[in-house]
Amino acid sequence: MSVNLLELSGVHTHIGAYHILHGVDLQVPRGQLTMLLGRNGAGKTTTLRTIMGLWQASQGSIRFDGQDITRLATPQIAGQGVAYVPETMGIFADLTVKENMLLAARRARRAGEIDDARLKWIFRLFPAVQKFWNHPAGKLSGGQKQMLAVSRAIVEPRQLLVIDEPSKGLAPAIINNMIDAFAELKASGVTLLLVEQNINFAKRLGDTVAVMDNGRVVHAGAMRELAQDEELQRSLLGLAL
Structure with missing residues (x-):
């Protein structure tokens, strides 16, 4: 097992006519x-x-847990x-906190099927997620939205x-x-x-x-x-x- 979970080697990225990444080497x-x-x-x-x-990537390689991705x-x-929380957080404003979490819990069809122990752990890390469970996510403060975004990312291992x-x-x-x-x-x-x-x-x-x-x-x-x-x-x- 490699000491690095993620490795980027010589990664170049072009966005349209713009050359943004110029051979990124990164180890995580x-x-x-x-x-x-x-x-x-x-x-x-x-x-x-x-x-x-x-x-x-237009050039180079990205390896995750030994696999080329x-x-x-x-x-x-x-x-x-791998879970990603963008700078914009990607919250679905018209859905409740519970519905946002349920969308991320791909193994669950309803909130009651989300792993109970894991949900309690998340509530302990981010109490606001539990407090506003049935509230529209768009009504949360910026900090509460960030907590929700991270909570969605970890609702599954x-x-x-x-x-x-x-x-x-x-x-x-x-x-x-x-x-x-x-x-x-x-x-x-x-x-x-x-x-x-x-x-x-x-x-x-x-x-x-x-x-x-x-x-x-x-x-x-x-x-x-x-x-x-x-x-x-x-x-x-x-x-x-």
Whole structure:
């Protein structure tokens, strides 16, 4: 069994006439939380969307748990045990929280068939999901929608969670709740790949880090080492953490 659950090798992605990724090499160690950092426009979201098959890599390979998934369709990749939470969260606003969760629980036809122990675990991680169970999802606050988006992603067991900017626009108290939830997810054996702009979030949670610039990974290593090296931070990110 490889130490890396996910590996990108020389991945290029074109979107129309635009060449966005220029040979991305990225390793996501099994059972760890990997942070993907970089300035706006560096290619972070494109990398996540390419992993999920929403945009096809024009060159290079993507391997998940030893299998080449480069050419698989998005539903096939999800079927391998990968969940994706986009920056937009993808909430169905006109459906209730319960109905949003039920859509993600592919093995259940009604809410009563969702694994009870797993649902109780999710409610403990994100109490707002239980509190607003029968409310329209569109009426939730931004933080509550983010909790719902992550809850949908884990309503069934997953090997890998791929999440784009989970703390964006959230109040500090909700961010702390999210940090605690992700720490517990990692402790349960789930591997996580997060794009994040909140530096405190990255420092507290990250095991490993990859920094992107101009469609390439320009630095990879331990999050702790980057957090302690202000000169390296400025050279890679243009600021100190």
